[in-house]
Amino acid sequence: xxxLLLAGLGAVTLACAHGGEADIATLASNSDQxxxxxxxxxxxxxxxxxxxxxLKRLVEGFPQSNLGAEARLSLADVYFxxxxxxxxxxxxxxxxxxxxxxxxxxxxxxxxxxxxxxxYKQKNAADRDQSQTEKALDxxxxxxxxxxxxxxxxxxxxxxxxxxxxxxxxxxVAGYFYQRTRQAYRSAVLRYQHLLNEYxxxxxxxxxxxxxxxxxxxxxxxxxxxxxxxxxxxxxxxSPFADxxxxxxxxxxxxxxxxxxxxxxxxxxxxxxxxxxxxxxPPSPDPQAPAPREPTPSPAPSASPSPPAVS
Numbered sequence: 001x002x003x004l005l006l007a008g009l010g011a012v013t014l015a016c017a018h019g020g021e022a023d024i025a026t027l028a029s030n031s032d033q034x035x036x037x038x039x040x041x042x043x044x045x046x047x048x049x050x051x052x053x054x055l056k057r058l059v060e061g062f063p064q065s066n067l068g069a070e071a072r073l074s075l076a077d078v079y080f081x082x083x084x085x086x087x088x089x090x091x092x093x094x095x096x097x098x099x100x101x102x103x104x105x106x107x108x109x110x111x112x113x114x115x116x117x118x119x120y121k122q123k124n125a126a127d128r129d130q131s132q133t134e135k136a137l138d139x140x141x142x143x144x145x146x147x148x149x150x151x152x153x154x155x156x157x158x159x160x161x162x163x164x165x166x167x168x169x170x171x172x173v174a175g176y177f178y179q180r181t182r183q184a185y186r187s188a189v190l191r192y193q194h195l196l197n198e199y200x201x202x203x204x205x206x207x208x209x210x211x212x213x214x215x216x217x218x219x220x221x222x223x224x225x226x227x228x229x230x231x232x233x234x235x236x237x238x239s240p241f242a243d244x245x246x247x248x249x250x251x252x253x254x255x256x257x258x259x260x261x262x263x264x265x266x267x268x269x270x271x272x273x274x275x276x277x278x279x280x281x282p283p284s285p286d287p288q289a290p291a292p293r294e295p296t297p298s299p300a301p302s303a304s305p306s307p308p309a310v311s
Contacts, residue, residue, distance in 0.1 A: 022050040027057050032065040039074060048078050069105055072098045076111070080118060088118045109147035113156065116140045120159055126169040133170075137163040161201070168199035172208060179215050188215040206232055206239035213248060222252055 026038045039054035055075040059068060076094030079087045095111045095118070102108065116139035123133040140156045140163070147153075175191030178184040192212040195202060202208065209232040216225035229245045229252075236242065 022053040027053065032058055032062040032067050035062075036067045036071060039071070043074065043078060043081075046081075048082050051078050069098065069102045069107075072101070073107060073111060076114065080114060083121070085122060088122055092118045109143065109150040109152060112139065112143045112147060113150075113152040116143060116156065116159065120163070123163070123166060126166060126173045130167055130170050133163050133166050137167070164199055164201060165203060168195050168202035171195040171199070172202075172204070172211075175208075175215075176211060179211060179218075183218075185215040185218040188212075189219060189221075206236035206241050209236075210239075210241040210245055210248075213245070217248070217252070226252055 022042075023038065026035060029035060035054050035058045039051045039058070042048070042051035042054060052075065055071050055078070058065065058071040059075065062068065065071070072094060076091050076098060079091035079094060092115055095115045098105070098111050099108055099115075105111075116136050119132050119136035119139055123136060124130065137160060140160045143150075143152060143156050144160075171191050171194055175188045175195070178191065179188035189212060192208050192215065195208055196205070196212070209228045213225040213228040213232075216222070216228065226249065229249045232239060232245045233242060233249070239245075
């Protein structure tokens with residue numbers, strides 16, 4: 001009993017340091033029901049620090065209690081309600097502990113759903129890391145596999161659709177970055193093709209097809225661009241990219257150069273022929289180069305001797 005009182009006193013000290021109001025007598029009680037009820041009251045009052053102290057005391061001090069499963073689930077819920085990256089990690093760990101210890105519990109579907117929700121709460125924008133979105137997608141799909149038909153199925157399917165749109169958008173953002181900023185057209189093509197293969201339900205497939213065709217043309221793979229444009233015009237003929245796709249298709253079919261055409265003169269305007277380019281100036285002398293030596297004059301030829309006089 002003395003050890004229990006000391007443990008309870010230590011827990012109260014920790015709880016008070018975080019603004020909690022855990023009761024020492026309750027913590028030291030031998031009644032698991034009393035401790036559980038105190039935890040639920042603290043949760044209702046959003047006194048999460050006290051609630052965690054009560055629930056940890058119940059889980060650790062009463063391993064055989066019939067309230068053990070509910071206490072573990074409640075502890076995971078407290079972490080989830082507090083929110084923040086650190087608490088979501090603790091919530092996921094606690095829900096998974098519950099699922100490991102009580103796989104057939106009537107609330108195992110809820111625990112699995114909450115694991116997915118904790119990951120979903122941490123998903124980032126399309127231009128940032130998508131690992132949390134991928135994990136959330138995996139957990140929602142796992143929920144449908146194990147607990148299909150549960151009360152969480154409709155929400156899980158909606159979350160799955162949203163996660164898939166986020167992941168597809170991330171592929172598109174990366175592809176567009178390679179295409180327009182880096183002009184790395186082959187990398188852009190790979191991203192766009194991966195999007196089309198993995199996320200055919202993406203809501204902006206028409207733009208993906210057009211950007212893919214553009215990148216293929218820039219990569220010199222003109223023949224591969226044609227079917228992408230044809231699909232865009234057939235399946236998305238009202239797309240805002242349809243006119244650009246027709247124009248690009250016409251240029252491909254005509255065999256004309258795909259570079260930007262020269263501007264046409266306005267009506268009544270004549271183009272003045274450009275003046276011929278002047279020859280480039282001679283290179284400037286290098287100031288550090290040694291001065292050229294003056295040519296040494298060759299010696300004047302010696303005069304031929306006069307012929308001897310005739311006597």
